Amino acid sequence: MQLRLYQIESVTSVQKDWQDGATDVLGVAATGAGKTQIMLSTMLGHADIPPVLVDGKRGLLIAHREELIRQPYERIASYWKHWLPNVGIVKAEENQPHRQMVIATVQSLHAKRLQTLLHYGPIDYLAIDECHHATADSYMELYQALKKANPNLRHMGVTATPQRADDIGLITVYQKNSFAIDIGYLVREGYLVPFKSLELATRTSLKGVRKTGNDLNAGQLKHVFELSNVFELVVDSYIKYAQGRKSIAFTVSVEGAHDLAAAFTKRGITAIAIDGTTPKEERRRILAAFSRGEYMVLTNCAVLTEGFDQPDIGCVMMVRPTVNRSLFVQCVGRGLRTAPGKDDCLVLEFAPSSGHNLASLGDVLGLPREVIEASRQAADEAEEGDVIGGMSFDGQDVHGLEGNPLELVARQIDYLKGTALHWERRDGWMILGLGEGGDGYERILAITPPMMTDPFKLFGLMKPKGTWDWSAKQLASAENFGELAEVANQYAEERGARNLMLKTASWKHQPASEGQIKYLRRLARGSGDKIKWQLLSKGDAATLITYYQTREALERVGMWR
Structure with a gap:
């Protein structure tokens, strides 16, 4: 076995941090980085890297679930054979707490077995896989017991997702981040495949589905x-x-996993479901058959999110909305490993039309909030099966798929940054108040949100000064946003009041007037609850007034979408 350069650097960094006095160190490694190799090499050494388990010192490796215990053991059997007599497992019927290196789970090290483990000597080095769970009570109790037995305990945790869904940060456990290996690096270097995604509208609503713990309530969902x-x-x-494409699908419930597999089978696609109640022997048989290609689709509920490695999976189907970013990353990671003949991985995200702030690939890759919100808004407006978003990631850049909201909104954001005029983007619309022109008419321009099936449309609103009712009509349309933006800017320059349209107008920074706030409260009606009235500037108030005027006028003639 030959370690990759970044793995060597990660192991060396952990050992150095321990030597320098850091007792609890964190390693962030994207799915596919080889977390197990890094942890075992840190403990047992490799080539020019010395082991830390010398002179009788003991090590403990904690896996998150019992079925993941076998992986590090089998890795040791393959690459550290001379260590096997000194390696023990503590789980169910296997109980070898006296060995120098022990592999277990928090659950299998219950109080009695933990006492027996420590009877044979304190643990000197602790490694926790999937350590985003490390702030849970069960993990903290184990850590404190080990630390009490050995105040000099050295501890490393490794995870692909250091942010817990319940917002309890790992800073409460770890003093230092020893290494970080991100998805972009692994894709660029060829250790993971590039990936692309399509987000498809389902026209289902999550209104009324509450959050329970760190995710949506599974029963309601x-x-x-x-x-x-x-x-x-x-x-x-x-x-x-x-x-x-060999594919894996993640569902909300066990019943859903089996129903989805049946739906595939009914259409002539070989599929099978696996769940937490599947007997171990049956599970091994199913996974072996899937590996051999006897099934093209494997559906599951909360079983294969962590530690499942089937490199030739070419498609991940997220058939379970989640607000848990860590869970989302773990699921997508099942499809990113390299395999002969595999060029990329396709992620299909099935999006509800409304509800919670759901995790998505755009969120994981750090896309601007406006881009993510455009896709969510499109989900509210699209028909079932419409592609409402999509992207590809080559390790360096995120590319929107041509014509979808992500690409179009990215262009809008670039335009907003570059133009001198104070366009406002709300609800996907781009709106610009022109003020009163030389002909005595007040005007507003509005460009429709990016909708895949329609060209962009530019609407003009106008009313005589001193009146209340706005009229609206379409001024232009174009498939290309840039072309329509040029038309809109030319119209604004010809008919607008420049001192009202410019971003840099000094009056916009003054406190909002009583008249503005009074008028804005009337326009906002029940939707103004979240407005912090006392903090509004004149520019803020003017922008909101223009938005509500536009929305009201276009709703009246059936043009607001």
């Missing part, structure tokens, strides 16, 4: 999302976009 038409859409989308 199942009833509103795991519907026959959604599963039919999943199968249709697989056939349309991913036919021939």
Whole structure:
């Protein structure tokens, strides 16, 4: 076995930090980086890297689930054979707490077994895999017991997702971040495949689904999302976009996993489900058959999110909305490993039309909030099966798929940054108040949100000064946003009051007037609850007034979408 350069650097960094006095260090390694290799090499050494388990010192490696215990043990059997007599497992019927190196889970090291483990000597080095769980009570109790037995305990945790969904930061456990290996680096260097995604509208609503713990309530989510038409859409989308790719699907419930597998089978696509109640021997048989290609689609509920490695998976189907970013990353990671003949991984995200602030690939890759919100807004307005977003990632840059909201909004954001005029982007619309022109008319311009099936449209609103009712009509349309923006800017220059339109106008920074706030309260009605009235500037108030005037006028004539 030959370690990759970044793995050598990671191991060396952890050992140096321990030597320098840091007792608890964190390593962030994207799925596919080889976390197990890094942890074992840190403990057992490799080539020119010395082991830390010398002179009788003991090590403990904690896996998150019992089925993941075998992986490090098998890795040791393959690459550190001379260590095998000194390696023990503590789980279920296996109980070898006397060995120098022990592999276990928090659950398998219950109080009695932990006492037995420490009876044979304190633990000197602790490694925790998937350590984003490390702030949970069970982990903290184990850590404190080990630390009490050995105040000089050295501890490393490794995870792909250092931010817990419950917002309890790992800074409460770890003193220092020893290394970080991100997805971009691994894709650029060829250790993971590039990936692309399509986000498809389901027309389901999550209104009323509450959050329980660190994610959406599974029971409520199942009833509103795991519907026959959604599963039919999943199968249709697989056939349309991913036919021939070995695929894994994540569902909300166990029943949903089996129903989805049945829906695939009904359409002639080999599929099978696996869940937490599947007997171990049956699970091994299913996974082996999937590996051999006897099934093209493997569906599951909360079983294969961590530690499952099947490199030739070419498509990941997220058929379970989640607000848990860590869970989302873990699921997507199942498809990013390299394999012969595999060029990329396709992620199909099935999006509800409304509800919570859901995790998405755009969120994971750090896209601007406006870009992510455009896709969510498109989900509210699209028909079932419409592609409402999509992107590709080559390790360096995120590229929107031509014509979808992500690409179009990115262009809008670039335009907003570059123009001197004070365009405001709200609800996907781009709005510019022109003020009163030389002909005595007040005007507003509005450009429609990016909708894949329509060209962009430019609407003009106008009313005589001193009146209340705005009239609206379409001024232009164009497939290309840049072309329409040029038309809009020319119209504004010809008919608008420049001192009102410029971003840099000094009056915009003055406190909002009583008249502005009074008028704005009337326009906002019930939707103004979140406005911090006392903090508004004149520019803020003018922008909001223009927005509400535009919305009201276009709703009246059926043009607001």
